Every structure is written in structure tokens, then in C-alpha cells.
Amino acid sequence: MTETRTAIVTGAARGIGAGVARRLAADGLQVAVLDLDAADAQPVVDSITEAGGKALAVGADVSDPASVDAAVEQVVAELGAPTVVVNNAGIIRDNLLFKMTVEEWDLVMNVHLRGAFNTVKATQKHMTEAKFGRIVNLSSTSALGNRGQANYSAAKAGIQGLTKTLAIELGKYGVTANAIAPGFIQTDMTAATAERIGVPFDDFIKFSADQIPVARVGQPEDIAHAVSFFVSPEAGFVSGQVLYVAGGPKA
Ligand code: NAP
Numbered sequence: 001m002t003e004t005r006t007a008i009v010t011g012a013a014r015g016i017g018a019g020v021a022r023r024l025a026a027d028g029l030q031v032a033v034l035d036l037d038a039a040d041a042q043p044v045v046d047s048i049t050e051a052g053g054k055a056l057a058v059g060a061d062v063s064d065p066a067s068v069d070a071a072v073e074q075v076v077a078e079l080g081a082p083t084v085v086v087n088n089a090g091i092i093r094d095n096l097l098f099k100m101t102v103e104e105w106d107l108v109m110n111v112h113l114r115g116a117f118n119t120v121k122a123t124q125k126h127m128t129e130a131k132f133g134r135i136v137n138l139s140s141t142s143a144l145g146n147r148g149q150a151n152y153s154a155a156k157a158g159i160q161g162l163t164k165t166l167a168i169e170l171g172k173y174g175v176t177a178n179a180i181a182p183g184f185i186q187t188d189m190t191a192a193t194a195e196r197i198g199v200p201f202d203d204f205i206k207f208s209a210d211q212i213p214v215a216r217v218g219q220p221e222d223i224a225h226a227v228s229f230f231v232s233p234e235a236g237f238v239s240g241q242v243l244y245v246a247g248g249p250k251a
Helices: 015-026 038-050 065-078 102-130 150-173 188-197 201-211 220-231
Strands: 006-010 030-035 055-059 082-087 133-138 175-182 242-245
Touching: 006 015, 006 065, 006 102, 015 030, 015 038, 015 082, 015 220, 030 038, 030 065, 038 055, 055 065, 065 082, 065 102, 082 102, 082 220, 102 133, 102 150, 102 175, 133 150, 133 220, 150 175, 175 220, 188 201, 220 242
Parallel strands: 006 030, 006 082, 030 055, 082 133, 133 175, 175 242
Antiparallel strands: none
């Protein structure tokens, strides 16, 4: 593969997705920075452009198949057929099981699981036609179970099953699928968790770092580095894997 590749990164207006989008652009890919509102994605696009890369802000709700189909068509028209997809868009609606509503369950399932399904459905044709594709899905250490996250941990475990099945179905077309399961990454999502449990974010970070073998919390760049490896052409024999990027062996 010598031609410039096009990547779609979902939920890329901030946090891990923004870090991944910037890293893939620095690696030489053209990047569709997809988020709910294209205007929110524009600052990430601007930072990529200022650094000499090429990117496009795209608005779409990953849980809505029609919205995803339209977004992929826009990417094909304005950047080229996407052969790298990073399913990163995510939300949390934490609650203990006895308080969790069906709406909280459905919202989380719809963004993480249905969202990843919609995006790979809409892009797989471009990857199989190119005989090259790289799918990276964001799971979480919460896939192993986490108090207050019945919806989120089920979705993140589901992501692992989806990833392994994609690896099996699409492998013969040169398409790999892998999952990254981050531990604590310093983003708005973990800030929201600190707020929900009533702890100042700095204290939450310090407490979390004390539990992590490398004695620090993760940054979006830590995940972006792992994504960069999985989507590289040289990683074509690595598929169906779940890489825990958590500063240690345990969640
Ligand atoms: P974040 O800062 O909350 O960013 C998530 C992004 O996804 C936001 O820009 C959000 O847009 C977007 N998004 C939400 N729903 C969407 C939808 N339906 N369609 C399109 N975009 C949507 O989260 P993060 O911490 O970077 O997390 C990124 C991913 O890593 C998530 O899948 C998360 O579950 C996973 N993860 C995070 C951690 C961590 O410690 N941070 C750990 C393990 C796994 P809005 O701003 O408009 O809501």
C-alpha cells in the first residue's frame, strides 16, 4: 500500500478520538473526524491542517444507520474510500443495576455496539474492494465488569465479540479487526465519572494513578499509539486481538 489511505475516526471531536485522529494524520493518513456535530470536530481538523495533514469534519450519529451511510458517502466523495475505521464514539450512563433505566441501557448499547456495527456495515465494501482494511474498536477494561456500569461493561464486552467475528469474516479480504481496551484515560469521560461520584478530578486522577503499576493515568496519545500500530500495513497478521492499554496487567 503506497497510496494515501483514508481513515474514519468516530467520536473524534475530543478525548481519545481527537488524539487518534491527530496521530493517524501525523502518520500520513487522510482523516475524517466524525462526531455528532461537524462544527465540534472542526478544531481537530484545523489542528491537523495546521500541522500539514489532511482532514475533514463530518457530522453523524453513529447509532443511526442512515446518518452513518450519509457520512461515509461524504467521506468517499471528499477524501476517498475509507479503508481504516476506528470505532471510538462512546457515552456513559452509569447507574447501579436497581436504578438503571431501560433508556440508559439502550442509549449506551446504541452508541457503542450498534454504532460500531453501523460503521463497519457502511465501510466494509470499501475495504473488501481495496483488499485492505483496518478496523479498530474501542473496548474498555470495564468489559471485565465494573460496578455501576452494567450497560457500558456489556457493550464493551460485546465490542470484543464483534471484533473477533469481523476478524474471522473479513480476514480473507486483507481486512484486520482488533480491539483496544483502555484503562483510565484522562478525558472528559473520566472527568464526568469523578463529578458523578463527587470527587475532584485531580484527586480522582491521583487515586487512580496509585492503583496503576506504571503510576500514572493514561492520555489519549497512549491509545493513539496502539491504534497507529494496529492500522499500519505491517500489522496485517495481527487480527481478532484485544489489547489492554491500562498501564499494567489488570483493570
Ligand atoms: P469523550 O471524551 O466523552 O468523547 C467521546 C466522543 O464521542 C465525544 O466527542 C462525543 O460527542 C462522541 N459521541 C458520543 N455519542 C456519539 C454518537 N452517537 N455519534 C457520534 N459521536 C458520538 O470519551 P473518551 O474518554 O475520549 O472515550 C472514547 C472511547 O474510549 C469511548 O468509546 C470510551 O468508552 C472508550 N474508553 C474510554 C476510557 C477512558 O478512561 N476515558 C476508558 C476505556 C474506554 P459529544 O461531545 O457531542 O457528546
